[in-house]
Amino acid sequence: MIETKNTVIRNGRLIDPANGTDAQADLYLADGKIVGVGSAPAGFVAELDIDATGLVVAPGLVDLCARLREPGFEYKATLPSEMAAAVAGGVTSIVCPPDTDPPLDEPGLVMNLRQRARKHDLARLYPVGALTVGLKGKEITEMAQLREAGCVAFSQGDVPIADLQVLYRAMQYAATFNFELRLRPEEASLVNDGVAHDGEYASRLGLTGIPVIAETLAIAQIVQLMRATGCRIHITRLSSADGIALVRAAKQEGLPITCDVDMNHIHLADVDIGYFNSQYRFDPPLRSVRDRDAIATALADGTIDAICSDHSPVDDDGKLLPFAEAERGATGLELLLPLTLAWARSQKVPLVQALAKISSFPATKLGFTAALTVGSRADLLVFDPDEAWRVTPQTLKSQGKNTPFANMEVLGRARYTLVKGKLVYQA
């Protein structure tokens, strides 16, 4: 482990999405915090000097959804492998959903996980607690005690609550303590054995469809329950234009609702499945080109607040199966930066606004400010936004090598990642 050193990052282009600034300056770090911007504090002696000439210096990325597979699925990935992947991708804070085995439904499990994460001491880990016991959708968990154990919010992972009475009570209870729920909107009875967007392409391939109404009906129910309970909701991994429209309307109404999308859905659509390529198997399914374009636009106009990686390490055995039987998801931590930058370039969104989707906004969900001001956390990413690199599965740090972006060329790569002022990754 590298000890904290007084560090200067010289000549970088400092992009601070929380404050909307983009300017060249030196940055001085000590004791895990930023202690000087532009000029060193009195008596500062640098022990580590990073030359960031031609590079961007920004707050470390905050990923609102990344599965580390611990506990329970260590054959797919482990904390050390996935934390190494995180910092290699410039991600300094990871929010992990509770869909582990066992699910994170007891304070002891959460404390154990955090303790293990601290031992590896790379990225920071923020667990989301299970909303119901065993994620079974029947009994609510000890949310207040889970919060004390370190849970930042509560969710059902990918298992929607079928019983509206339970969801109603869960939202009432969460609202009592002003806890936020992270819900992936999906009406399970409309999914059944569906595996692909219910459109022309799935019809052609003979894949069972998941209709857009599975998402919109769930959002409509959640919004009604928000009105009834006052519960704060973060809708995660939107997939459709119609779903976005419902969230936009709820925001305009002034409800305490925010939302994110995963990076794959910004760039991919159902037609990319090609000849049953299981790398394109996602939940929610990749939707139409129109939906994909609506996601890119809604990110730019601010309706969608954040981009998450939805990092899901899957081994080859999980993918070498017929499409419907293949495991969903893809590795993502190391691609969050370049895929966000690709979206920003295509939408002509300035870098400062793009980085807000993967750092300053998600940080607000975790209760801290990701900024480049004196006193802020020295969780930092130094990257070259124009460095071209090929996504080579074997060289990814994540134990999950499967991604639809394998062997594609992307732009933007972390050069240095610092957490709590410590250099934890260097390209």
Place this chain on the structure above:
Amino acid sequence: MLNPQLNSQGELIHLLTTEGLPKRILNQILDRAAEYIAAGDAGTRKFNALAGRSVFNLFFENSTRTRTTFEIAAKRLSADVTSLNIQASSTAKGETLLDTIQNLEAMGADMFVVRHAQSGAPYLIAEHAKPGIAVVNAGDGRHAHPTQALLDMYTIRHYKGDFTQLRVAIVGDILHSRVARSDIHALSTLGCPEIRVIAPKTLLPVGIESLGVHVYHDMAAGLKDVDVVIMLRVQNERMSGAFLPSTQEFFKYYGLTPEKLAHAHPDAIVMHPGPMNRGVEIDSAVADGDRAVILPQVTFGIAVRMAVMAIVSENQRGQGAQA
């Protein structure tokens, strides 16, 4: 995207779907089948096209008829045939699909005839099979049943001659039907100007119009003046619950009776991929009537499957020689 069933010379090396299959290949298969039928009529029933080759029929989903016709077809081509019924295919319990394939490759397989409940499974096998091994799709999920479509095309060509003047109606459970999809693609490629599908909305896939078909919900209107009626089997499990209210109501509105068939062209033929549910999608008076060509379909099916197996095997060997 490369079409995985064609080699770089555009020759058929696997048969996975009729979608995107060029007209020249469809005609090549139908012409070859015609040769086998002519030879059979002249008394020759055994050929050497697959002599010394090992054909494995891998049926991950139950089927008696299709498996039997593939077996007969392979034997008539002098292949060594092994048929396996492999149940419990789903998920990661036990041996995976590709494990099974690798084991059979080690036993010297030259061709896999695959039926699988999951759409796309034959693609996975074709992608991972060793070079030189042909894969023939004998029905995958709701996706494709290309040999059934080819024997349907053979039957239509036999009775009607030319595709470019035909109206064809496909009736019943289009949603779950791999036969319907494969027929639609083959008919389109062969130049059929008007393809209709007739079904209640619960049994139609989203966006089926994008395949170039006209959608009808009413039998009288949909069958009006058609030259070919292709009835589809309705699985019993669809007959209760949310797809359909009852057998009786389905038969009343969508079952092919002599009265409904009267809306079609007087020379219209009636086809069915089998096995039929009499009194569900088809009335016995029609099934056994002079319009029905359901049994000739079965006979032609053997010749068509012989043609497919012979052609992919030849092309695989041609490719192997160049490699």
